[in-house]
Amino acid sequence: MNGPDLDGSELARRLRDRDLAAAPAVLNLVESRSPEARAQTASLLAAVSPGQLGGEASAHIVGITGPPGVGKSSLLSRLVAAWRAQDRSVAVLAVDPTSRRSGGALLGDRARIEADPADRHVFIRSTAAGDRLGGLAPATRAAAGALAAAFDVVVIETVGVGQSETEVADLADTVAVVVQPGSGDVLQFLKAGIMEVPDVLVVTKADLGRIATRAQADLRAALRSLGEQETAVVAVSSVPPTSGIDRLVDALDAHWAGLDLPSRRLRARRMHALADFAAEHGERGLRVLGGRREAAKWLAEQDPGLDVPALTRALEQRLG
């Protein structure tokens, strides 16, 4: 049987004990939609909430996003290796851009991330994207929240710029947007304010030399004009001779160290609850609450100690 392991609190106990081998069963559970599985997912999430853990889950939750073809997967291969060299365990939740046709999906992302199959400290799971490009599947939020209790680093990899970057920002502690030299999209989006400024900007294909240096300089200039000098811009090359990976690891760590983690995680939990509510009750449900913005405002006034299932229930109670 490879069905869901229907005991959320037992899985939470294993995660709290840092039993990384629990990860596949956690994913099998949070992806399951049966009412019973959903109830168990709620008890899993409640059991890994800060109240139960005695503080925020210890993982660094990193979002990595960018347009297709910029080399996110090769970058991720190198990043995973660098984290492992520091003896940090890594879970990667790869959200595959392939849209669901006919209900089915081809998940090809896993193939592009190299990792030693014998290394039990690396976990990679691919899921199909939601209905929209870059949209997160509901299970991805729950999985990230749960795995953060056991792993040192939890990565959410998504495709796209704009919407996807925003959704990941609602969930991750640190968001890195990956761009390749010569493609002006991200630069234009930043300048036009379509895209929120990410925590770290990564320019790939640094082996291209001048074009990469130029891209880096352009991004820095754009950030200056937006008054965001603090944002790190790192150039990397993921193909031999690799370069910049350690600097990127440092930049991600530096952002995390400077973060007010409790307030970012609190916001993430509230956005998670809102997303779960919206997935269940749709736009109509949101309208009853006065729209997405109003609902978010209302959530911001609730008890900071509430876990995700409790927040979701609170929203649902307002439906009457």
Place this chain on the structure above:
Amino acid sequence: MRTYAGHSDAKRSNELYRRNLEKGQTGLSVAFDLPTQTGYDPDHELARGEVGKVGVSIAHRGDMETLLFGIPLDQMNTSMTINATAAWLLGLYIVAAEEEGVPEEKLQGTTQNDILKEYLSRGTYAFPPGPSMRLIADTIAYTIEHVPKWNPINICSYHLQEAGATPVQEIAYAMSNAIAVLDAVRERVPQTLMGSVFGRISFFVNAGVRFVEEHAKVRAMAELWDELGRDRYAVEDGKHRRFRYGVQVNSLGLTEAQPENNVYRIALEALAVTLGRSARARAVQLPAWNEALGLPRPWDQQWSLRLQQILAYETDMLEYPDIFEGSKVMDGLVAEMIDGAREEMARVAELGGAVNAVDYMKASLVESHRERWRRIESGEQTVVGMNRFTSTEHSPLTAANDGSILRVDPQVESERRAAVELWRSERDQSAVDAALGELARVAREESENIMPATIAAARAGATTGEWSQTLRDAFGEYRAPTGVGEAAAVSSEQVAELREEVERVSEALGRRLKFLVGKPGLDGHSNGAEQIAVRARDAGMDVVYEGIRLTPSQIATSAAQEGVHVVGLSILSGSHAELIPSVLEALRQAGVEEIPVVVGGIIPEADAVQLREAGVAAVYTPKDWDLNQMMRDIVGLVAERNGIAAAA
């Protein structure tokens, strides 16, 4: 006239070659095993189960000398089917000849040396596209100067048709490939030599059973090639612009059902490339009738050779000038193909040329193949004995299940492991280290030619694995696109019922039925696995497909982490007996032995029995061509294993 041959180790293959030469074969065509083709030594983890399987294992200069023992290299024309590691095998050949006192300028033969079709179809690549193109350009630049009678590259459209290419795609992608190669060489040799470079490029073409169309295809290629030489590369000598090609006729169309019919198919396909003199193949290789069943035996190969001899010596085909000259029908067909090919070539050029368009071409091929399969399944395209006229008398040719194919002695692999270890311990290690150090330096200097350092490493006693690893370190690892993501969905009525069943079972499972399609080992023939993956998606499953060349532990790790409900493995290289049990063991070690495993490939019934005994839930062979039926089985299997009741 020659047959593609080689198996086990150098000594056994040498005996086979000498026997074939006695029977009237006029050249050698060397088949290498997959570890040699992908740059691994026989004792590497990925080589497990593959050593000596689909060809001979050559790990160093000593093996090459044994392989060629007693064969007069100054008179021999040797064709080597080798690509990613072509520069290395050519180096070994040059060094072996040198030992025999034959200087390199006297050597004649061909290295296949075409990397793009490896990404698109055959899968035995080792390095990323950019560095691979450089290796090709280096071997061409080197041979033009030092081994002038050598054909340094054989551009293969053959494998594109095997991957599903239509005639127009076959023409267009082969020509685009040639352009990428020639553009790279142009940067490495003076313009005065471009005429000879152009003249040394030959092609390896496929011929399918629609032999009128196929003949038009080769005529179209000849015309486009002439034009390309004249207009793009300013090749003045008409002789240099002649389209030279060899042929292996279609394997894709050969059937496992009533395999004796394949003999007729092969004969008709041979006509496609021999009938008209002005576009006649230089060399023809015919597959054996029972290729869809397993590796051919010497007798099967002899039967193929006789077909060529009958065509050449009994028929009157060679006595006439071009019999299609002035044919309006043929000219019209040719013009149509040229137009189509030009359009497709323009698309590839727009994407930045063949190297940059690998993803696009791969996706187009997967799509064409899917369409071809759809036509066969729906009965629009007839395949005699398979989807029509299927009732058959008992066949005396395949009566003995097991005896009718050649088996490689499993002993060979352990012998080869021991032999390469011995070789490493007996050579001058410091000379090898120095040679590999120099190779690494040259690899990083893009303007230098890789061949002199390669030949020096061969001479010093480096191994195939060491040469390749040195370059992997310099160039990086590469995984080719799978092409499955973009394939169009089949029409919904074809899979409607199936989809409902997948939905029902997914609902009962709690989450969507998830299927891992894996290709263990070095076998790169991924067309079958790709079609299965696409159909499973169309049926509504979540499909994890990671492409080729996976170790058993990679497959087991993916199965466990991805939480799949069923695993499908595809192997066409004949190494199922070793690899499948290894995957089952790896699944046990990963703690997910309950996930059912199904296997597809060229698997004799006797082996299938053994695999089922070892725990495989189902075994599929080329006769199971109805993909929907296979999907229904797989959904049923998942339902059964998870205690879900059968559909009402």
